Amino acid sequence: MFEVTVRDSIASAHQLPGYDGPCKDMHGHTWKVEVSVAGHTLDKVGLLTDFKVLKDKLKKVLMPLDHVVLNDLPAFKGLNPSTENIARHVYRAMREACAPLEVKQVQVWESETASVVYYE
Numbered sequence: 001m002f003e004v005t006v007r008d009s010i011a012s013a014h015q016l017p018g019y020d021g022p023c024k025d026m027h028g029h030t031w032k033v034e035v036s037v038a039g040h041t042l043d044k045v046g047l048l049t050d051f052k053v054l055k056d057k058l059k060k061v062l063m064p065l066d067h068v069v070l071n072d073l074p075a076f077k078g079l080n081p082s083t084e085n086i087a088r089h090v091y092r093a094m095r096e097a098c099a100p101l102e103v104k105q106v107q108v109w110e111s112e113t114a115s116v117v118y119y120e
């Protein structure tokens, strides 16, 4: 099994209503977002997928999440834009963008020392 991972980042604002602490107020992060795709079969060149193609897909998925207030986006209507919910949103969007390639997981880093992994 091969696994290919690419990384990009978004810089945005969010707030987490209901959180008992400072994160209930508006603040910002630079989230690092990593997506991993997996498969057994390589193409004639020897690639599972082209890094550039995968990076372009991730960039398209992340563009609407960059330099915005995440709470204002339809994707997070009725949901706090927690790192967990961001990871699930990106996973599902990448799964649609990458089909039939299997998206194994999305990992979102909120800081250098804290991340969330989402997979289905």
Ligand SMILES: [Zn+2]
Pocket: 014, 023, 027, 028, 029
């Ligand atoms: Zn935060």
